[in-house]
Amino acid sequence: MDQNEAPVLDALAEHQQLKRYGFTPPAHRQGRGVDPRVLEVLGEQSFKSDVVAASGLDDRKSSNGYLSSAESLMAEAVGADKAFFTTCGSSLSVKAAMLAVTRGEGELLISRDAHKSVSSGLVLSGLQPRWIRPQWDEDLKLAHPPSPQTVEEMWQRYPDASAALIVSPTPYGTCADLEAIVEICHKRGKPLIVDEAWGAQLPFHPDTPTWAMDAGADICVVSVHKMGLGFEQGSIFHLQGNLVDPVRLNQCADILSTTSANVLIYAAIDGWRRQMVQEGKAMIDKALELARGLRRDIETIPGLHVLEDELVRAEASHDLDILHILIDLSQLGISGYQATDWLRENCRLDMGTNDHRRIEAVISVSDDKGTADRLLDGLRDLSAAAADLPRPPAVVIPPEEDLYLETVMLPREAFFGPVENVPAAEAAGRIAAEMATPYPPGVPLLLPGERINQAAIDYLRSGVEAGMVLPDPADPTLQTIRVVREEPHQRR
Ligand SMILES: Cc1ncc(COP(=O)(O)O)c(C=O)c1O
Structure with a gap:
């Protein structure tokens, strides 16, 4: 396939060029009826591109196959057998994957550090969770992905479970030993689902943690908006091997999905895939370099400590995505909640994951020296201001x-x-x-x-x-x- 093409994006450009017009939703008619005050904020172009997928972007039979071609290009680009785009985030994709592998009944082995969308999937489906314990770091009060041994033990206890589901990378950037876990599951002929919501960039660079498809996982779910360059809600399933029926997976996504998928989301995924194929390695190289520098610089700020070696070792995580910069604030004596609020209020900076003692900055390929300097300035100011902030109430973390x-x-x-x-x-x-x-x-x-x-x-x-x-x-x-x-x- 020609990875220089972007079928959905090109079809959208053609739709605009041909001045197609629909007596069909969306009623804003490519922005014609929209309040100028709305257009001023959202931009005319976003409404121009917001067209219905069938009898709009494509004809009523979708006979040009723009979306399916874009999905095939994506699968080829990342080494999967198939890829499906969805527009309700990995929150939908992960539920569809759970339904597809279990057929909606029985047991599923699930890492207990799974995101709440997985738990919602349990409520929806009626499945029996068999929880795999993550590795708990008592000093850091932080859960790492489960070890392969724990997954093996769970299979021994619950051999009838349909599949296993693991989160890797976690929102902290910590990663499981996916290759070993895949081997354990496949030895029993059972599929492994990897919630790789935070892993969109992984297939495009050899020095990032292992990409689930390379590790041999059967399904992985990716949020494009988290670490890729797509709109909020863009998500992809990647699928390989013969343990999961692709038709069933697609149909499970269909029963959960909207019938009015946002074409903007598809087009952005399509364009991002092309960009990653063409320039991803170089872009990620730069982001990794930026993250390494930031890690060093943040470490020199009084009271701040960047977690790295503590996260990757036996009894902890197998690997780390260094784009997640997790900063311990214990020495400043303030909580991650306070620091996050302070940075937003005083520096107009928003942070990612935050907890009783940490904040996290996630670096993306869109960041550069300018944004890195803003982060450093903000953190220096925070360090200087911390002494005047009230001492936070203690959070009682359970043993x-x-x-x-x-x-x-x-x-x-x-x-x-x-x-x-x-x-x-x-x-x-x-x-x-x-x-x-x-x-x-x-x-x-x-x-x-x-x-x-x-x-x-x-x-x-x-x-x-x-x-x-x-x-x-x-x-x-x-x-x-x-x-x-x-x-x-x-x-x-
Ligand atoms: C590990 C994990 N899985 C799934 C999700 C859901 O992803 P989305 O926001 O794309 O629905 C999240 C969101 O934060 C997540 O952190």
């Missing part, structure tokens, strides 16, 4: 044995069954009927179907006091928790 709650009910049953809201002080021992997810990074601490313990409540309540955001519980302050309704005699 490992209390961190992973026991799943005693199917997430779906707990979520959809009878529920009640109880004061947090009375929730220990009850079964959660909702998720409670510190966001970012988006890994739920409480999941529907898990028996709540006091340590989890103390962690979340103290976290909220310190600035943690919980987007999903009915009461985001967590003064009350939604639990499964039980008759008094059923309670433990």
Whole structure:
């Protein structure tokens, strides 16, 4: 195939050149009816490019195959057998992958550091999760991807599970030993799904952590907007081998998807793939160089420490994407929540993942010396200002044995069954009927179907006091928790 082509993007250009016009949604008619005040902010071009996919960009039968050609080009570019584009983020793609490999029933081995979209997939599907424990670093209070040995042990305990699902890279940039995990799954003829939402750039550079398709994974899911150059919501499944039926995967995505996919998202993915094939290596080289320099420079700022060696070792992560610069603030005596708010307020800088003691800057191929200097200036100012910030309330992180709650009910049953809201002080021992997810990074601490313990409540309540955001519980302050309704005699 000719990787210099970009079929969706070219079709969009042609659509505009030919002045096609549709008596069909979108009703804004390429921006004609839109309030000029809206156009001033969003730009005329974005509306011009917002056309319906069939009977718009392509004809009613999609007979030009613009989208399928773009997907084939993508698959070829990254060494997958097939690629499918989706427009509801990896949040949709990961659910479709879960449904496709399990056929919507039975057990799935899932790393417990999975993103909340995976947990939502459990609620939707009724699947039984068999949780794979990540490796817990007691000093850093940080979860690393699970080891191959732990995955092997889980297969021994649950040989009938349909597949395994692992997150790599994590939102912290830490990576699992995918090759070893693939081997363990394939020895049993079972597929491995890799949630590689943070890994869009990996196939285009040899010095980044292993790309899931190269490691032999069966499906991997990528968010183009995270580390690639696409619009928010752009996501891709990559698929290879014969353990997963591509038609089923596509149909599972179809039942979850919109029928009004945003062509802008497809076009941006298409153009990004071409750019990566043509220039990706050089662009990523520069980004890696920038990240290395930033790591060195940030380390010299008083009170800041860039995590690197501590993250990659036996008992921790197998590899690290150095574009994720994770900065420990412990010596400054402020929390990641405070630092994030301070940088936004005072320097107009927004940070990525933040927690009780860290902030993260994710470097992309779009960054350059100018943006790196802005980051450094902001961090220097933060370091100077930290002494005057109030001391943050302590966040009570549970010890490992209390961190992973026991799943005693199917997430779906707990979520959809009878529920009640109880004061947090009375929730220990009850079964959660909702998720409670510190966001970012988006890994739920409480999941529907898990028996709540006091340590989890103390962690979340103290976290909220310190600035943690919980987007999903009915009461985001967590003064009350939604639990499964039980008759008094059923309670433990
Ligand atoms: C590991 C992981 N998986 C999946 C997702 C969902 O991706 P999206 O935002 O593209 O829906 C995220 C989002 O942060 C994530 O961090």
